[in-house]
Amino acid sequence: MNKKVIAKVATIVGVMAIIALMIAKLYDIGIHRPSLVFKQLSPNTIQWLNTFNQFNPESIMKAASVGPFEWDNKDDIGQKHTAGKWSKEEDANVIVYYRKDREAKGQQNARKVMECSESAILEIRDYLGTYHLPSDLNGRKVPFYLPSNDEEYTKLLSKMSSDGASAKSKYGCSIIMIGPLGCQLKGILIHPTAFTTSNANGDLEYNRVVRRELAYYTYIATLDYNKDSHRFAWFVQGITDSFALEGQELPLKPQHIARLERECSLTSEFPSTDKMSQWGGTSFIQFYERTYGRAQLKKLIITTDSLSVDSAFIVLNQNTDSLKQQWIQSLQTIETYEE
Numbered sequence: 001m002n003k004k005v006i007a008k009v010a011t012i013v014g015v016m017a018i019i020a021l022m023i024a025k026l027y028d029i030g031i032h033r034p035s036l037v038f039k040q041l042s043p044n045t046i047q048w049l050n051t052f053n054q055f056n057p058e059s060i061m062k063a064a065s066v067g068p069f070e071w072d073n074k075d076d077i078g079q080k081h082t083a084g085k086w087s088k089e090e091d092a093n094v095i096v097y098y099r100k101d102r103e104a105k106g107q108q109n110a111r112k113v114m115e116c117s118e119s120a121i122l123e124i125r126d127y128l129g130t131y132h133l134p135s136d137l138n139g140r141k142v143p144f145y146l147p148s149n150d151e152e153y154t155k156l157l158s159k160m161s162s163d164g165a166s167a168k169s170k171y172g173c174s175i176i177m178i179g180p181l182g183c184q185l186k187g188i189l190i191h192p193t194a195f196t197t198s199n200a201n202g203d204l205e206y207n208r209v210v211r212r213e214l215a216y217y218t219y220i221a222t223l224d225y226n227k228d229s230h231r232f233a234w235f236v237q238g239i240t241d242s243f244a245l246e247g248q249e250l251p252l253k254p255q256h257i258a259r260l261e262r263e264c265s266l267t268s269e270f271p272s273t274d275k276m277s278q279w280g281g282t283s284f285i286q287f288y289e290r291t292y293g294r295a296q297l298k299k300l301i302i303t304t305d306s307l308s309v310d311s312a313f314i315v316l317n318q319n320t321d322s323l324k325q326q327w328i329q330s331l332q333t334i335e336t337y338e339e
Contacts (some may be wrong), residue, residue, distance in 0.1 A: 004088070004148040005279075013041060017260070020075070022289045028043050028251040033324065059291060070139055071139065071140045071184065072138060072139040072140050073095055073139075073140060073141055073143060075083065075143070075154070075159065076095070076096030076097070076143050076187070077097070077159070077187070077283065078095070078143065078145065078180065084100065085099055085100055085101075086098065086100060087100045087106065087107070089110040089111055089114055090105065090120070090136070090141070090244075091114055092116075093117070093118065093121060093134060093142065094113075094114055094117045094140055094143075094144060095114045095141050095142070095143050095144070095302065096110035096111075096114055096142065096143075096144040096145075096146065097110075097143065097145050097146065098110045098145075098146040098149070099146070099147070099148045099152075102237070104148060104239065106279035106280075108150070109195050109206070110144075110146060111301070112206065113146070113171070113210055114205050115208045117142065117144070117210050117213070119215060120210060120211045120214050120215075121214065123163075123215060123243070124215055124218055125241070126294070126298070127215070127243055127294070127297075127298065127301075128215065128218055128219055128222070128239075128298065128301055128302075129238075129301060130222060130297050131218055131223075132218060132221055140184070140185075140219070141169055142185060142187070142188065142214065143186070144187065144188045144190060144261065145187050145188070145191075146190055146192070146208075147191070147192065148188065148192060149192060150191070150192070150193075153189060153191050153192070156189060157175070157189055159170045160175040160186050160187055160189075161175050165331075170191065170193075171190065171191050171193065171194040171197070171205045171206070171208070171215055172188065172189055172191055172194055172209035172213060173188070173189055173213070174187075174188050174189075174213045174216055174217055175187050175188075175189070175213065176217060176220060178328075182222060183223075185217045185221070185262060188209075188210075188213045188214075189281075190206050190209050190210070193199070193205070194206035194209050201245075201246075201248050208244040208245070209244075210245065211213050211243055211244040211246070212240045212241060213240075213243035215239065215243040215244070216240040217238040217299070219236065219239060219240065222305050223304075223305055223306075224305055224306040231308075232268055232270060232272075232308070232309045233277050233281070234270040234272075234277040234280055235280035235281055235285075235304065235309045236281075237277055237278045237281045237282065238278075238280075238281025238282045238283075238284055238285035239281075239301060241281070241282040242282050242285040242286050242289070245286075246283070248276045250279065250282050250283050250286060252279060252283060252331065255334075256276065256279060256280075257328070257331045258326065259271065259275070259276060260280050260283075260331070261328045261331075263276075264276075264280055264285070264324065265301040265320070265321055265324065266310065266313070266320040266324055267309070267310045267320065268308075268310075277311050283327075283331065284327050287326070287327045287330045287331075288300070288323075288327075291330070292312060293307070296316075299316065300312055300313075301321070303315055
């Protein structure tokens with residue numbers, strides 16, 4: 001065998017050895033570390049590996065890329081020197097960025113958000129079974145942003161969601177980078193009207209934003225993205241909105257109840273139009289906790305970390321048709337309203 005052939009064979013063997021080591025390391029990380037602190041291979045690396053038919057990049061890149069990036073808060077918009085606009089309030093778990101030109105009011109609102117978030121964190125541990133402290137996230141704290149007007153809210157949302165995923169809501173939203181090997185919360189935005197508008201319970205809306213978005217992120221970051229299981233929007237919205245409501249019953253219109261009875265199924269076929277996914281999911285979760293208790297709800301939520309919701313019901317020896325019937329019957333006794 002001549003030297004050129006030997007060199008070529010050695011190169012191929014070396015490349016395959018590198019691939020094997022990278023895959024082994026990736027597999028080892030997937031088994032022994034929480035998914036929310038994974039460092040994902042770059043898209044270019046995954047595409048390069050795919051040329052050797054080791055795996056399909058589409059099976060890995062199911063959403064926006066999550067890395068590699070710094071997990072701490074050094075790259076937050078509010079931390080950048082060039083921003084120049086932001087002041088901050090900070091404690092062990094959260095950082096709240098607010099506009100310098102709104103110093104007094106911004107600081108006051110920032111401290112309200114900090115107080116609300118710390119209270120919610122204690123409850124989330126009991127509700128979801130976990131909360132991701134900075135020690136779990138290589139030092140990263142939850143960043144909140146308090147833009148001073150609607151224009152700034154929209155611009156900040158657009159800028160932060162350019163490489164992540166978000167859904168704009170009336171009073172606030174989360175921007176999350178998510179993928180099968182990790183999940184990073186880029187920030188929670190709170191619209192300025194959330195500090196001046198009260199909900200039906202008499203609380204200012206920012207309180208629900210903080211509770212809902214912290215619960216949403218905590219649940220999303222706990223999911224095992226190495227497993228190909230479906231995430232049902234109605235279930236995610238249900239557990240997060242129910243947590244935000246703090247035990248207050250969600251009123252429904254009679255026609256909503258009729259539609260839920262006629263159309264819904266506790267599977268991926270749950271209706272998703274006219275906010276039915278949100279309202280129906282929330283009322284089901286409230287029914288489930290009221291009927292089976294917080295401990296059983298937490299068990300259900302934890303089971304869905306790696307299984308779809310309908311599969312989780314099977315594991316917990318609960319029949320979806322029976323659950324639906326119990327839930328719909330319970331709706332006949334709740335307060336309804338007409339516009």
